[in-house]
Amino acid sequence: MRQEPVYRRRRAAALLLLVLVVAAIVLVVRALATPSGSSSARTPTPTTAIVPTDSPTATAPCDSKDLELAVATDHTAFALGSKVPLVVTVTYRGEQPCLVDASDVSREVVVTSGKDRIWSSADCAAQDERTLLLAKGDVDRKTVRWPMVRSAEGCTTGLPDVRPGTYKVRVTLGDAKSDALVFTVG
Numbered sequence: 001m002r003q004e005p006v007y008r009r010r011r012a013a014a015l016l017l018l019v020l021v022v023a024a025i026v027l028v029v030r031a032l033a034t035p036s037g038s039s040s041a042r043t044p045t046p047t048t049a050i051v052p053t054d055s056p057t058a059t060a061p062c063d064s065k066d067l068e069l070a071v072a073t074d075h076t077a078f079a080l081g082s083k084v085p086l087v088v089t090v091t092y093r094g095e096q097p098c099l100v101d102a103s104d105v106s107r108e109v110v111v112t113s114g115k116d117r118i119w120s121s122a123d124c125a126a127q128d129e130r131t132l133l134l135a136k137g138d139v140d141r142k143t144v145r146w147p148m149v150r151s152a153e154g155c156t157t158g159l160p161d162v163r164p165g166t167y168k169v170r171v172t173l174g175d176a177k178s179d180a181l182v183f184t185v186g
Contacts, residue, residue: 059099062134064175066094071109071171077184080164084146084183088171092134100173102140103130107173109144113165123151148185 068091078084086109090102101107104125111119121144132140146169150159168180 059097059133062092062098062100062174063094064173066092066098067100067173067176068093069171069173069176069178071169071178071181073169073181073183075183077186078148080162080185081148084148086144086146086169086181088142088144090132090140090173092136092138094134095136097133097135100132100134101129102132102142102173103128104144106130107142107171109146109169109171111146111167111169113167118162118167119146119149119151120153123153124155 068089070089070091072087072089073085088107088109090100090107092098092100105122105127106129107121109121110117132138134140148162150162152159162185164184164186166182166184168182170180171178
C-alpha cells in the first residue's frame with residue numbers, strides 16, 4: 001500500500017515533535033531553577049535548620065558588631081501617596097560563619113519625621129523567620145516598600161495620614177544600626 005510510508009513519516013514526525021517539546025520543558029525548568037545574574041558579593045545561604053548551640057560544631061548567632069547595615073533608595077523626593085522602595089543591605093564583616101534572622105520582624109526598617117515614628121516594617125510583618133548562614137563578606141539585599149502610610153504595633157488602623165515633609169529611614173538588626181537616610185515627601 002502507498003499510505004504506509006506516509007503513515008511512518010507522520011509517526012516519526014510526531015515522535016520527533018514530542019521529543020522536542022519534552023526537551024524544551026526540561027530546559028525551561030532548569031532555567032527557572034538556576035539563579036540568573038551574578039553579583040560581586042556572595043549571596044548568603046538561607047536555612048531553616050538551626051544547629052543546636054551545645055554541639056561543638058554549632059554555628060553561633062552573628063554578633064551585631066560584625067553586621068554592617070545600610071538603607072538606600074533611588075530618589076530623594078517622592079510624591080505623596082507613592083510607594084517608596086527601600087533597599088536594605090546587611091553585610092557580614094566577621095571572621096567565622098554565623099546565623100542571623102533577617103526576617104521583617106528582626107530586620108526592622110523604621111521611618112520617622114522629627115521625633116514622630118511614622119512606620120515600621122515590623123508592625124504588620126508575618127512572624128516567619130528568615131535565617132541566613134553568613135560567611136565573611138556575604139551581603140544580603142532586600143527591597144522593602146513603604147506604602148506611605150502610618151503604622152503601629154498590632155496593625156492598628158485609623159492612623160493619621162502621612163503629610164508632606166522630611167522623613168528619615170533607618171534599619172536595625174539586633175544592636176546593629178544603619179545611618180539614617182533622609183528623603184522628602186511632597
